[in-house]
Amino acid sequence: MSAEADRRPLRLPRRLAGWDAAVVLLTVLTLAVASGAVDEFGTTRNATFLILDLAPVLLLALPMTLIVVSGEIDLSVASTVGLTSALMGELWAGGWPLETIVPLAVLAGAVLGAFNGLLVTFLGLPSLAVTIGTLALYRGLAYVLLGDTAVADFARDYTRWTIGSLGGGWVPNVVPPILLLVVLFALVLHATPVGRSIFAMGANDTAAAFAGVPVERTKFWLYVVSGAVAGLVGVYWTLRYSTARADNAEGLELTVVAAVLLGGVSIYGGRGTLLGVVAGVVLLTSLQNALRLAKVSADALTVVTGTLLILSVLLPNLAAALRARPRRRALPPAAPGGPAPPPAAPPPAPEPTRRDGSTP
Amino acid sequence: MSPMIRRRTPRRTAGATALALGVALTLAACGGTTRDGEEERDDVPAGGASADPDAEFASDLSFAMLPKSVNNPYFEASSEGAARIVEELDGSYEYTGPSDASASSQLSYVNALSQQATDVVLLSANDPNALCSALEQARDLETTVVTFDSDVAPECRDVFVSQVDGAEVSGTLLELTAEQIGGEGEIAVLSATANATNQNAWIDAMEAELAENPDYADIELVAVAYGDDADEKSFRETQGLLQAHPDLKAIVSPTTVGIAAAARYLQGSEYGGEVALTGLGTPNQMREFVTDGTVTEFALWDPTRLGELAAYAGAAVASGIITGAEGETFTAGELGEYTVGSDGVITLGPPARFNADNIDAFDF
Numbered sequence: 001m002s003a004e005a006d007r008r009p010l011r012l013p014r015r016l017a018g019w020d021a022a023v024v025l026l027t028v029l030t031l032a033v034a035s036g037a038v039d040e041f042g043t044t045r046n047a048t049f050l051i052l053d054l055a056p057v058l059l060l061a062l063p064m065t066l067i068v069v070s071g072e073i074d075l076s077v078a079s080t081v082g083l084t085s086a087l088m089g090e091l092w093a094g095g096w097p098l099e100t101i102v103p104l105a106v107l108a109g110a111v112l113g114a115f116n117g118l119l120v121t122f123l124g125l126p127s128l129a130v131t132i133g134t135l136a137l138y139r140g141l142a143y144v145l146l147g148d149t150a151v152a153d154f155a156r157d158y159t160r161w162t163i164g165s166l167g168g169g170w171v172p173n174v175v176p177p178i179l180l181l182v183v184l185f186a187l188v189l190h191a192t193p194v195g196r197s198i199f200a201m202g203a204n205d206t207a208a209a210f211a212g213v214p215v216e217r218t219k220f221w222l223y224v225v226s227g228a229v230a231g232l233v234g235v236y237w238t239l240r241y242s243t244a245r246a247d248n249a250e251g252l253e254l255t256v257v258a259a260v261l262l263g264g265v266s267i268y269g270g271r272g273t274l275l276g277v278v279a280g281v282v283l284l285t286s287l288q289n290a291l292r293l294a295k296v297s298a299d300a301l302t303v304v305t306g307t308l309l310i311l312s313v314l315l316p317n318l319a320a321a322l323r324a325r326p327r328r329r330a331l332p333p334a335a336p337g338g339p340a341p342p343p344a345a346p347p348p349a350p351e352p353t354r355r356d357g358s359t360p
Numbered sequence: 361m362s363p364m365i366r367r368r369t370p371r372r373t374a375g376a377t378a379l380a381l382g383v384a385l386t387l388a389a390c391g392g393t394t395r396d397g398e399e400e401r402d403d404v405p406a407g408g409a410s411a412d413p414d415a416e417f418a419s420d421l422s423f424a425m426l427p428k429s430v431n432n433p434y435f436e437a438s439s440e441g442a443a444r445i446v447e448e449l450d451g452s453y454e455y456t457g458p459s460d461a462s463a464s465s466q467l468s469y470v471n472a473l474s475q476q477a478t479d480v481v482l483l484s485a486n487d488p489n490a491l492c493s494a495l496e497q498a499r500d501l502e503t504t505v506v507t508f509d510s511d512v513a514p515e516c517r518d519v520f521v522s523q524v525d526g527a528e529v530s531g532t533l534l535e536l537t538a539e540q541i542g543g544e545g546e547i548a549v550l551s552a553t554a555n556a557t558n559q560n561a562w563i564d565a566m567e568a569e570l571a572e573n574p575d576y577a578d579i580e581l582v583a584v585a586y587g588d589d590a591d592e593k594s595f596r597e598t599q600g601l602l603q604a605h606p607d608l609k610a611i612v613s614p615t616t617v618g619i620a621a622a623a624r625y626l627q628g629s630e631y632g633g634e635v636a637l638t639g640l641g642t643p644n645q646m647r648e649f650v651t652d653g654t655v656t657e658f659a660l661w662d663p664t665r666l667g668e669l670a671a672y673a674g675a676a677v678a679s680g681i682i683t684g685a686e687g688e689t690f691t692a693g694e695l696g697e698y699t700v701g702s703d704g705v706i707t708l709g710p711p712a713r714f715n716a717d718n719i720d721a722f723d724f
Binding site: 039046163246302 | 430431454456457458459460462463464467468469471472475476487488489490492493553554555560586
């Protein structure tokens, strides 16, 4: 990173900060309206169910945010959940203790992520193609492991803890660890050099590499982390539904990507905030929960989700286009050079910026 | 208008403020109403008591049917039957469920229904265990849980209304198959999801019968494919079966989605009329295939009657007429008298066969 960027650790691109706030406000509004309009939505019991429902999406969205900001994608996360779930079932049926199985499942997830990472970085293959491949491969392996059986007799203590609440109240036991992870990922992305590298490579990885960012290595570890988190979700999913099945979490990757995009992360990389993604996840899942309670049919749910996603992509771009129009008339025509400037770049300011002749 | 370059650093604070506000609001909303099982349901006798066979069906019960997935004609037929009985009993009725046949998506619906203090849930489960804790919570809140078509573990529900005796289904399917292929050759099964409780039980029973019954000594089950109760996947799996096993004589599909997709594939391929197809299907979806000769004969119970019986069974439990113990009896309107079997299972009756001669008499 250049020294100049280092002095501006937490500056968000202005346009995005706008969308960010919009998603958060929209989420708050949804929660408020749903609490008022839908019986049972605002109850503590529903809050418990809602949190248990959104936990897997939120957890998977954390590393997904970092990966998408870095300009890549990981579509194999849900299959990794399924495969680690199948592995758990297989080991449990084989008489292993859960204390051993849980770390093994997370480790297995990390290995599966590392395989993605190797193909993307070491072989330089496009991540979309790689992870669509491993989406099928890992799901297939899950079926090879468990086939058409389901393992269901997990230790009651563990399954009860997973769906239980702190001190018998309404806040699920899983909230503290999840909050810890959310804060951790937010800090990494927004307050560390690693996070700034991720933004830089997402904006332009060639430039980032020239500036000394270890692009390949960072991307590799992002995939490892993504896999490990998916392994953790595999554990959660298996214990929450107290059943290990090869088809667990099937199709969840799209919900995760939808939530990340809804949260204002640019699919082209280089832009996004974790706060927006958390809001996106809450918005998507609470909306589904509220509509379900309001007895809206499942098909309408998918229509609403799709519409919301289109809007989330459309609106910021529309706003940007509208904002850019008067400016284009005022500024001398400059050659638009590819994607948006990296977020670390200072915004155009009236006072002259330092020019020391060095270009990144 | 001069172009102003606006600097909006306060934006970030706006986001954070909004989120803080959101958390506060959510907490406030959650603190508002707490309904932890203190529902006023004086019209329902407490469950778990002894059965009173002379009790009347309670009125004003709220029923909800939760199928494996919505948009499935089989369950829509069941829903029609259940809705009719609920109307006769002066109850309220709703039909709700996920659009994909997975256990995890069903769980959210079970939770929603128990929150809404539904009196009777009529459930066809995608997984025998995944819903158990949610069903236990629902039953703690006085919700009667009746499974039909596909069961959960017996301790997680009140009664199970079985469409048919499992042995009768596999027996009927094998009879149909043997008749159509002259008692010898390779056969394959096109099932629903790999974890479907009932399909797997029938396939196991068919395998056992093939191994033991000398009448079927020349019939060999060469493959089991899974179409996941998705039309397009079942269609492709049919194609795969026929390509992988050129000597295949018959396909048995014990699922309504699978048999219809397989029939559509056969109809449009050179195998139509060459390879026999039988299984479980609804007359309405199979009519054209029986008419054009793609399919000779298939079987099914009447899902509408299954829905009716499930509704009666739920009403009987919720009204205290039965508790789900073996040997209890109740009268299900025009369907007649039923006895609860072991494990709280109530069986509808033997499956019906449909062919060119009788198919037009049915509309479901």
